[in-house]
Amino acid sequence: MSDKQIELAVLDMAGTTVADDGLVEQAFEVAITAAGVPAEGPERDAARAFVQDTMGQSKIWCFRTLLGDEDRAQQANRAFEAAYTELAEAAGVHPIPGAVEAISALRAAGIKVALTTGFSRETQDKLLNALDWNDIADLALVPADAGRGRPYPDMVLTALLRLEVDAVDQVAVLGDTSSDIATGLAAGARIVAGTLTGAHTEEQLRAAGATHVLASVTEFAQLLLAERG
Numbered sequence: 001m002s003d004k005q006i007e008l009a010v011l012d013m014a015g016t017t018v019a020d021d022g023l024v025e026q027a028f029e030v031a032i033t034a035a036g037v038p039a040e041g042p043e044r045d046a047a048r049a050f051v052q053d054t055m056g057q058s059k060i061w062c063f064r065t066l067l068g069d070e071d072r073a074q075q076a077n078r079a080f081e082a083a084y085t086e087l088a089e090a091a092g093v094h095p096i097p098g099a100v101e102a103i104s105a106l107r108a109a110g111i112k113v114a115l116t117t118g119f120s121r122e123t124q125d126k127l128l129n130a131l132d133w134n135d136i137a138d139l140a141l142v143p144a145d146a147g148r149g150r151p152y153p154d155m156v157l158t159a160l161l162r163l164e165v166d167a168v169d170q171v172a173v174l175g176d177t178s179s180d181i182a183t184g185l186a187a188g189a190r191i192v193a194g195t196l197t198g199a200h201t202e203e204q205l206r207a208a209g210a211t212h213v214l215a216s217v218t219e220f221a222q223l224l225l226a227e228r229g
Contacts, residue, residue, distance in 0.1 A: 008165040008171045008172070009112070011173075011220075016175050016198055018127060019093075031076040033079075034075055035072045056175060084119070089130070153184075174195055176197060178204055181194055
């Protein structure tokens with residue numbers, strides 16, 4: 001265990017700091033319909049299972065892998081982004097309870113905060129605008145900013161470099177999916193925590209290798225702040 005304090009918290013958005021309310025799955029249903037996947041049957045069932053297994057990963061990567069055709073993948077991704085934005089606007093985007101206070105407390109203690117997502121830049125910006133979160137974090141990243149999305153370490157390492165943190169053992173990662181855990185572990189973060197406010201269960205998060213499984217981002221902030229006395 002490092003004796004260095006955590007200097008950077010990398011937080012997922014949907015399901016971790018932003019309430020998802022099943023919108024990702026609903027938008028995926030619209031997207032795979034747009035890509036020509038039948039409404040019922042084994043192909044649809046396989047697509048739904050794939051969506052669950054890859055929750056949190058770059059959406060365009062998911063569609064490329066699922067559909068095996070670049071044109072269909074781009075079509076599905078466009079449909080997903082449009083559907084997610086429409087659903088989010090209709091439902092009213094809102095933070096996970098305590099998220100704003102947790103992020104504020106981390107930054108007040110000198111811990112830098114980066115928000116990450118598997119969405120596109122356009123969709124992330126719309127979410128940030130809807131939440132009035134444009135200044136809530138030190139950095140907001142999408143897969144295109146880093147090279148690759150989850151489960152690769154790129155977004156975590158990009159956050160470390162851009163925010164001038166000295167070492168990976170000064171980084172803590174929080175997310176609600178196995179992909180978030182894989183990303184944090186691949187990046188070498190000292191704390192790679194799962195939260196139970198999103199897509200995956202405690203069993204799934206522990207199986208992925210989470211160092212901690214916490215009730216919410218509030219407990220995550222408490223964990224990091226406790227290091228500082």
